[in-house]
Amino acid sequence: MNAEDRPATQGAPDAAAGTRASGRLAEMNPAWLRTMLLHLFQDLDEAVVVADADRRITLVNPAAARLFGYSTEELVGQPSRLLYDSSNAHAEQGRQRYNAGADASHEAYIVRYRRKDGATFDGETIGGPVEDPQGGQPIFLGIIRDVSSRLSSEGAIDRLHRITSDRALDFQARCKAILNLGCEQFGLQAALISRRDGDEYELIEAIDPEGGASAGERIPAGHTYCAIALAHDVPIGFHDISDSELADHECYRQFGFEAYLGVTIYVDGERYGALGFFGTAPTAPFTRRELDLAGMFAQWLGHEIARQADLQAMRAMQDKLSRLATIDDLTGLGNRRLATERLEAQLQRARRRNDSFAVALVDFDHFKRLNDSHGHAAGDAALRLFAEIARRSMRGSDFIGRWGGEEFIAVLEDDCPPSAIRGVERLVEAVRATPLRLDSGDLPLTVSAGVVISLPGESAEDIVARADAALYQAKSSGRDRVVLGPGPSESNTPEPTPG
Known part of the structure; x- marks a missing residue:
């Protein structure tokens, strides 16, 4: 001057x-x-x-x-x-x-x-x-x-709009950005978004310079100001907690925050939880404009939470529809569509790596006789039992799905014939050792399998045809066994008869 x-x-x-x-x-x-x-x-x-x-x-x-x-x-x-x-x-x-x-x-x-x-x-x-x-x-x-307060609020609203419109940010990042904006706007140091769950509050997101609060943490209702915010339909502010009715609150005794600005978050018209901002020292009394702005922050967060819930529900429905499209209802294993996709994916991977893999076709022995003698319900039970056995006995990296009827296909990462044979033999042996329990007594089950190792230049259809030929040989040679398949020139063998 x-x-x-x-x-x-x-x-x-x-x-x-x-x-x-x-x-x-x-x-x-x-x-x-x-x-x-x-x-x-x-x-x-x-x-x-x-x-x-x-x-x-x-x-x-x-x-x-x-x-x-x-x-x-x-x-x-x-x-x-x-x-x-x-x-x-x-x-x-x-x-x-x-x-x-x-x-x-x-x-x-x-x-x-x-x-x-x-x-x-x-x-x-x-x-x-x-x-x-x-x-x-x-x-x-x-x-x-x-008009400093008005311009500051207008600037905050503009930044809030940019945050919630930024599709590059996921839900958690948008929540954290909104909390950071609020801390800056109100001159406070900590913030949280909570969801009420009975007598506890789950932290959806939190900013705490002391590192004492983080997303996913659950806090008893008596240890947080969230319940106080939820008891009001309008934003509430305490600029000097030591000189207020909150001075005896457990949250003040534990954490010592001297200022608090809290708002109820509504999601689809229902009380969801609370938005809270906390200061480590007393502040000037909160203005009506600041309270209204905090209310707007909570309203936008309610929209964000509702949108996230809708996205999660939509993804769950998509997952369910995808599962219905690729999972066999009876056995819970992948269906023929998923098996074909996995076979093609493994084939492309092998081509990129100049590598090989194994494919096995597994078929129940005398399945028609089982259905005729004990009924289709027993046949369905046998298929479900096989699926349970396969999930237990096969490695997590291997895939097995229902190819059709009583026939199953396995895609294995093995490129060594002895290793592939041994893996499928463990499955065959496990089926042999696990009878089907019926009211009339235990019914022994057996399966036969044909295994082949992929060859350079083969298509998925070629590989399956050779595995099918190997399965025919297993059936023809007595069933309840595993046969390693022939080369490509030998794969024109007639398909095995059912059973």
């Missing part, structure tokens, strides 16, 4: 200052000025500053003194530069509005001002020259409203 911008006196003005102020008022036609002061400015909520042709302050109303933090006596007689945050802004307004030739339309504009304590604020101002009706020098009138 330049020397000429400083108040001429500190505290009460001297007589000379009062004389100077009175002289300037006299120069400005005291009759209409007095009327204006008494009837217009004195009780206005907006700050009013009047300056003379030299842009020295000649009049301020009480609201202006409060806004800028000076007494009326400290302002009158000072250059109006005293009120601006920068000399450039003061000079620019002088060129645009505060000169004798300026347009008197008095359109609103926003400029940065500075208070006596050095704090700055954005002031929405209507100002410009007011002509003296008797032809004397004009005066300059400015009506100022502090």
